[in-house]
Amino acid sequence: MDRAGQDRGQQFLVERCPSVSAAFEGSEGEEIGLARDLARGFLTEVQAVHGLPVSVDVMGTVLLVVSEMVTNARKYAPGPCLLTLEVNEGAVEVTVWDSAPTLPMARAGDPGRVGQHGLEIIMAVCRSVEMHREPVGKRIKAAISLSDDQLGDAARPL
Template identity: 70%
Template sequence: MAVSTVVEGAGEIGETRDAARNFLESLQAVHGFPVSQRAVGVVQLVVSELVTNAHKYAPGPCLLTLEVSEGAVAVTVWDSSTALPLILPPDPARVGQHGLEIVMAVCRSFEMHREPVGKRIRAAVTLADDPDGDPAGHQPV
């Protein structure tokens, strides 16, 4: 199950968060997928960060796709720039530019690929939390 939407401008970023929440609510209510409240919040955060970056660093619209696979929702954003974002090392003294660092910390997987035109960034978020109460997709430290 998947849904895609073209995002024309930064003014639509709030709408993409709403669309992500609606998609997850439908997965749970209509299709019976287990979706934790944590997953809803994390997916909205990831959507917001990836779509914001696409509009900040690439000209033109971007394409947001949400797809369920293997107990996770994949958030994929395509944009027109072939430049892959720099993943900066954690630095508590740095002001700003922690978005992808946070996305990578809360997601089960994260990958970036150049395309013949543009690039795709994909982050997967586990839908259900561990029955023992550990956040899904992460190992206790």
């Protein structure tokens, strides 16, 4: 029996999740802007081409998370970082890989502390945050819901 012949005429469609990736290695300030531009363009395409709704609040939250994650990767890890954006299960997943093996830790609240609030912000506005050591460096993934009613409280204006 020819198993390959059994499937003639049948089409198997696999819908791929929209995604985009870019590597950054250079001037920190310039790269943050480029990362934000990549995210903005990606979400605009997700809405225009794939028909998924992306509200102003979701767009702003994704841009904030991308800024914080890429800033931290460029500031605390030597070498390049890799940013991947993907739509999966009703969320935009923002994943950043960098070469430093140390996983970040949220610090205790301190209203007098200037800066170093990035992870606290990310954890407040995302529906999930995962951190994993890799054979080289680490990978951090944050998921932001495409639905405004599932955004974290910190993502909503007062």
